[in-house]
Amino acid sequence: GDSVTQMEGPVTLSEEAFLTINCTYTATGYPSLFWYVQYPGEGLQLLLKATKADDKGSNKGFEATYRKETTSFHLEKGSVQVSDSAVYFCALVRHKFYFGSGTKLNVKP
């Protein structure tokens, strides 16, 4: 069945470091792919999305490219900030949402 696998956390980085959070998916057909972020004490917020192969989603300095050949949608940011500390969820939609288990990011000053 459809599923999403993302790297386990926590990921701990220093401010201004480069971030990659890996996400791969299994699905028949062509799902839409999403990254959601959950800040401490808050609900899930859409960070970015891509609806077809080779699309690049971007927002707040984060980027992810929909790679059909590797079934991946890795999240990247060139220079993280302390305020980026949160839990990040990769997700796909095909008839319904399927979420990964989340990756906690800690950014130290």
Added chain:
Amino acid sequence: GAGVSQSPRYKVAKRGQDVALRCDPISGHVSLFWYQQALGQGPEFLTYFQNEAQLDKSGLPSDRFFAERPEGSVSTLKIQRTQQEDSAVYLCASSNGTNYNEQFFGPGTRLTVL
């Protein structure tokens, strides 16, 4: 309102009690979703409404779980005879359009069953 709201934010129940969790979606959003998020896991789909019609309830884990949205706006998730394994955060999301569109999530209700 400005966003999706849920109440209560926290609920403690004794095993065997019935609970009711409320979701107020964004005004005008036709689609409403319920998810269950266990500790350290991603949200798992429970059920989906389009207006008042429950179009998909395949994620409800047992017949103790029941959801309704009688007037196509507010929704209630009811859990009967709660068990310890029901302890989780229950998230509600709404969307303007088909279930493929961006979903706006509420803050969740954390249910603890003792």
